[in-house]
Amino acid sequence: MSILHNHPAKAKEFVANDERMHWHDQALWFVREKRDRISKTIPEWETLRKYADQIKSHTMANLDKYLLEFEKNANAKGIKVHFAKDAQEHNEIVHRILSENNVKKVVKSKSMLTEECHLNPYLESKGMEVVDTDLGERIVQLRNEPPSHIVLPAIHLKKQDVSDTFHKEMGTEKGNYDPTYLTRAAREDLRQKFLDADAGITGVNFAIANTGGVVVCTNEGNADMGASLPKLHIACMGIEKVIPRLQDLSVFTRLLARSATGQAITSYTSHFHGPVEGGQMHIVIVDNKRTPFLQSESYKKALNCIRCGACMNTCPIYRRSGGHSYDYVIPGPIGSTLGTFRDPKKHKTLSFACTLCGSCTNVCPVKIDLDSQLYTHRQDLREMNIISNQKRLSMQFASWLMSKPALFDFAGKIARKVVPNLPKFMIYNRFNVWGKQRDLPDMPKKSFKELYKEEFGNDK
């Protein structure tokens, strides 16, 4: 049974700390601005986005063919490929490979898929130690929290929070908030974990059909360390990560880091095409409710996402409500559409958080129609009859009123006269959810229609 989730209620917790909310907003806007600056250094930026869209659409139309081609070529490189229909099977496959190799300690690099499948708790329940090695992921792992952003997992935390966590978990100096000091401490701690690990698990940014290898992008080099020191490397990917040809990677390696953090490229872009000497490499390809997107005219493009996070960095709602308020493995605009499609009942509030400003669609490097998808979700949820009565009835009333022009004009006239004179408690009460964080603007003297008539009344 899915537990219902309520974005406005969760966001309320986040916005309660006004100072931190503004700080979070600013931090992400800074990243968005970096993205703007660097994208403008590439004259062919818009063509790149068009190409990315074309490559992804072509791949999705022929996904069966490319997955088989990828498998064949990966096998030829000595890589073992596994298919998992859902999260449970994914976890079982990973566990089986690990236990066949007597693995006790695993180092893991960032992978939203393994988060989605809840791999860590699964492996821990089988007695294995799983260490997340991306610094942001390590911080949230030590705090027992999920990541709040797909590229910047600890963006919601201040250095004081990190310092307190490290002091408690790693014995760093209390009150030393210096990011360099804290990063160095994590480096020493994690370096030992890398050296002690029996296996490395990584995510996959791109899987190349015509070469049979996978590409992982990081700035820290953690995926690379984890996949090159132990004898065993397991890479986990969703079915949508495959691209046709090696040269198509040029488009994505140019778009990914620029869209994500405003960098020209990540420090490391590793192309894994086989195991380390004397070792093993496995790739687990997972469906877990992805194939239904291919059957949906409205939401098919959501599967093209390359997980850059640009849509979250630009989203006015995400920036002010924090990643945890989404309560889905991927937050922000792309998470809202993915989550709502996969489990509409559980995530019925997410598409209503959107302001339909369209900024996410404008920055998306693969041109996903995010704002239209969220708008369509609202109608689909209404069709499915699973939105709250309060929302349903008020929308029903509004559509009834707006379909009667004379009555609508009359109601407007009354409102302009009455509302300014009403006592506050009659406007801001529990029935006016909208008014919780906002003030009504001053009522205008005249309606738009009246003003229009005055100005252009005689122009027929």
Next chain:
Amino acid sequence: MTSKELILKNIRTNNVVQDTTLPDYSNFGLTFEDKHSYFSTMLESVGGKALFIKKEELEETIKSIYPDEKIITSNVEGFSLANFDANKENDPHKLKDIDLAVVKGEFAVAENGAVWVKNRDNRHRALYFIAQNIILVLEKSAIVNNMHEAYELISFGEPSYGAFISGPSKTADIEQSLVIGAHGPKSGYVIFVE
């Protein structure tokens, strides 16, 4: 039905995604009048540094940058300061105390300050990450404009590993403050020789 068959069947059933043609990248992408200077600017913006020297100056140049590093390994032909042969070790864990790795790069990419490494003669891929400091050495002429040109030069015929490396390892996960040297090398020089 196996999971593989099930997934393939689900992909084929009522797939509404419209097919499109794949792009052609010939003569595509921005180019630079001075590729080397753009490369230097890009590399410096991520905490690395590019140097341009004569082949015979390599040893003294490296000695002046890293006068105190003790354990040095290299797969650059003719480089005499190496005192540790990483290829002789069977286990990459033995590479953990390397202070400086002087590694051959294949070619550089001007648009993003990255260097492609895929060296058949480097036995352990861990070398690029486990060394405390890294210097990538390449021919001055080995530079392309952009990633489209770069992938024209890359192939994966046999089981192997390759990477674009741009600058040292870094992170900004604590309040977006940039810290150089996360897990991998704490500095990253690129030396072009001619």
